[in-house]
Amino acid sequence: MRVVIIGGGITGAFIAWELSKYDLDLILIEKNLDIGWGATKANSGILHAGYDDPPETLRAKLCARGNELHFKISQELEYDVKRKGSLVVAFNDEELKVLEELLKRGEKNNVPNLTILKGEEIFEKEPNLSREIKYALWAETAGIIEPWEATIAVTENAIQNGLSLILGERVTDFEVKNKRIIKVITNKNSYEVDLVINSAGLYGDEIAKKAGSEFVPIYPRRGEYILLDKKLGNIVNSIIFPTPTPKSKGILVVPTIDGGILLGPTAEDLPEDQKENNATSYRGLRKVIDETKKLVPSIDISYAIKTFAGLRAETPIKDFFIKESERLNNFINVIGIRSPGLTSAPAIGEYVVEEIIKEKLKINLTRKKDFKAKRKRIRRYSELSLEEWNEEIKKDPLCGNIICYCNMVTEREIVEAIRRGAKTLDGVKFRTRATFGRCQGNFCGSRILEILARELKKDISEIVLNSEDSWILNGRVRP
Ligand SMILES: Cc1cc2nc3c(=O)[nH]c(=O)nc-3n(C[C@H](O)[C@H](O)[C@H](O)COP(=O)(O)OP(=O)(O)OC[C@H]3O[C@@H](n4cnc5c(N)ncnc54)[C@H](O)[C@@H]3O)c2cc1C
DSSP states (O other): OEEEEEOOSHHHHHHHHHHTTBSOEEEEEESSSSSSOSGGGSSOOEEOOSOSSOTTSHHHHHHHHHHHHHHHHHHHHTOOEEEOOEEEEESSHHHHHHHHHHHHHHHHTTOOSEEEEETHHHHHHOTTSOTTOOEEEEETTOEEEOHHHHHHHHHHHHHHTTOEEEESOOEEEEEEETTEEEEEEESSOEEEOSEEEEOOGGGHHHHHHHHTOOOOOOEEEEEEEEEEOGGGOOSOSSEEEOOOOSSOSOOEEEEOTTSOEEEEOOOEEOOTTOTTOOOOOHHHHHHHHHHHHHHOTTOOGGGEEEEEEEEEEEOTTSSOEEEEOSSSTTEEEEEOOOSSHHHHHHHHHHHIIIIIIIIISOOOOOBOTTOOOOOOOOOOGGGSOHHHHHHHHHHOGGGGOEEETTTTEEHHHHHHHHHTTOOSHHHHHHHHOTTOSTTTTTTTHHHHHHHHHHHHTOOGGGOBSSSTTOBSOOSOSOO
16 A cells, blocks of 8 residues: 655654554655755744643644653654753733643643742742743743754654655645545656645645645744854753743743754744745844843843744644545645644654544554664764774774864764765755854855765755755856
């Protein structure tokens, strides 16, 4: 049986991974040149505890479960997650009522270890918070993640277990016969198919419409961010939220996996036709600074190293839309996956397979006998002791050639990233963290281009940043 998954964000990746445990002909089609470059690459990177959504929603059901699963799966597949805990802070008694509501909701959603802290209890945890804060909801199980790293890890493991990953092909149409999709058509190929899963993010509504399935309309809600360098140090230990509004969780202060601090996001609704509009604005970034300084007054914005924006896949239904089609017999929508989609992704994969494919569609799946449960990440030499690192350099000099000094990434790691599928500068960045640091690639970018050109046997001018037309060099200045 052949299953085609459309969209290689964290949702499609976890569905593919869950399905790779079974004997199936599995194909994941992604329009970009790499996986995880939609909403998955630009967000707050939080593993939410699960108190935000009403208990009857799928979001509530899948968030707490996803949080738990990430901590388990990340050990087998070697991607980073850190339990940091989160504080939703309140400045007055009116906001305290919202915290009490969240606490009750969290308890109904089976979120463990939620407490409301008062006065000094808060500052013992977070000495740099504004002294005007009176109360805070502490959620011990909240954590942080690098979402692209998780996406790469599960996809690599799914590939070890037989997944065919098709990159750089956009699904454009379907061939339908007797209420069944028989072919998925892309701009380059067509694939015969028995079951189709639509996890195309912001474009999930358009894919469903093309197939002839029911759908929910999706519009982009933009969130702008400022990333502060790790040199600023631990100005917060946990994730700091303001009291949420009905529209969003607010503008946050979030520690990142590699020790930086992320400020944001804003929440701005854009028209349906602006699904690629991830520009930042003075107004948005000003708001990020003003709102986060209310939480942590000592934030020093001169440590900013990058600004960016992500686009949430918003729908009018205020829940994930994960459902088998009633108009087509072999089509499943997994769309409208806005926050907490990163957190929920492993639970979404599980839900799609257990509740929809097996329960609702009554498809019998046979477990693979030789499923490979472990995946090794690219070795990070700077995490070794100097003695161990020296031993490695004796065996392989590339381990001693540091290319990215901000994040101490060696040539060996970059070559390994290319061997595992990186074809672009961003492909190397998301696999190794090279160019992610303080200099944002100004020092190492050109050296990585040379390595990419050498390893891929291409002229250096052919190497792109991410998309096919994102050239970096356009010719020589000297003969
Ligand atoms: C500002 C912001 C902050 C957020 N913060 C958090 C957070 O802290 N914690 C949390 O849990 N969640 C958070 N989220 C939500 C989370 O980022 C998303 O739920 C998650 O990334 C959605 O993943 P996805 O795979 O469904 O979508 P995407 O990552 O967008 O993936 C969809 C993929 O489909 C591909 N595609 C589209 N059309 C086609 C086509 N025709 N053919 C082939 N491929 C196609 C796209 O290129 C894309 O790669 C946040 C989101 C945003 C935007």
